[in-house]
Amino acid sequence: MHDYLIVGSGLYGAVCARLLTDAGHLVRVVERRSHIGGNVYTEEQEGIVVHSYGAHIFHCSNQEIWDFVNRFASFRPFVNRPVSISGGKLYSLPFNMFTFNQLWGVTSPDEARAIIEKERLVLDREPGNLEEQALSMVGKTIYDLLIRGYTKKQWQKDPKELPPWIIRRLPLRFTYDNNYFNDTYQGIPDGGYTKLIRGLLDGIQVETSVDFLTNRSELQAKARRVIYTGALDEFFGYDLGVLEYRGLRFEHDWFQSENVLGNAVINYGDEEVPYTRRIEHRHFSPTQSPVSIVSREYPANWRPGDIPFYPVNSPENEGLHRKYCERIAEYENYYIGGRLADYRYYDMHQVVGAAMKFVRSLAVR
Ligand SMILES: Cc1cc2nc3c(=O)[nH]c(=O)nc-3n(C[C@H](O)[C@H](O)[C@H](O)COP(=O)(O)OP(=O)(O)OC[C@H]3O[C@@H](n4cnc5c(N)ncnc54)[C@H](O)[C@@H]3O)c2cc1C
Structure with missing residues (x-):
């Protein structure tokens, strides 16, 4: 019997798992994808750290969050100048x-x-x-x-x-400052985000390719409490309706070159160009590799079953999400968190901060 079953090994699940383990609890993590890390997952190919689900740059101004993530990976300074x-x-x-x-x-x-x-x-x-x-x-x-x-x-x-x-707001800067973020700290984990997640999950029982929803009764019977970081509409079989998302599709090109774009991120403003961004991964983390991998990011219509990327936080979807939240609140020993369950676009530092806050709140319950 585990004290906590954590559904999802994304950043939220991994931070909860680490903090609860460090507090003396027995934790088990199940992840439906074949890898850990959720959308921050990176994979090394030809000596290049590839951001598999789109460019991820960690940025924050909170000392506690920055010190925490630096315990599990060393961050290489990186300034995003798209x-x-x-x-x-x-x-x-x-x-x-x-x-x-x-x-x-x-x-x-x-x-x-x-x-x-x-x-x-x-x-x-x-x-x-x-x-x-x-x-x-x-x-x-x-x-x-x-x-x-x-x-x-x-x-x-x-x-x-x-x-x-x-x-909601479009930043206009009347200075010669093309640093995309205003935060005190900005960087990318040396070796990629998977290394950070591995560090967070070190020594914890983690099972990938396990879908909680298809094995729910068996899995929840073996844990005192469940922390669910998946989507709430899916949890309830979409019976009140589907929460909308925007999807993304990535196509990767390999080049026999050490510098194709000259920058990590390039946006494409013209309607005729079908992709919105191109990302040259080697500019995020320096490498000696003689090749370069460039990803094209295409917007995609999302359907249940696809990987959800950006929530569509319209008043209708917000209302529907509230209804699902009310329902799950009635489940004893169930907690929810992370970008999917909260149906919010969260940056990584917000997810880390929310997980820290949540684990602290458990101590006072
Ligand atoms: C294109 C893109 C670019 C981004 N760039 C940045 C950036 O530059 N800087 C930044 O700070 N943030 C960025 N973000 C945000 C960042 O990706 C999120 O903050 C972070 O990934 C959220 O972590 P999470 O754990 O909440 O969610 P997720 O990473 O989605 O993790 C949830 C996990 O739960 C698993 N799961 C769901 N349901 C089940 C189930 N039934 N059974 C088992 N497992 C399940 C999923 O497979 C997933 O692995 C970006 C997001 C996107 C989409």
């Missing part, structure tokens, strides 16, 4: 003075502000769709070149048909 190729030209992201210079030739913040102010859509009401929201924040040039095509591809819908909440 660029966008749109209309055959290259633009710096996030929108900053480099971008404004590339767009309009301006060199001072005042000149850039004046242009955006002139171009901005002024409404006497709240923006009614994503296009209006973006136009009212950044104006026509940036919207047309760097937002419209990318968004249309990502959501497979015209931005006029998308709700404004999708672009």
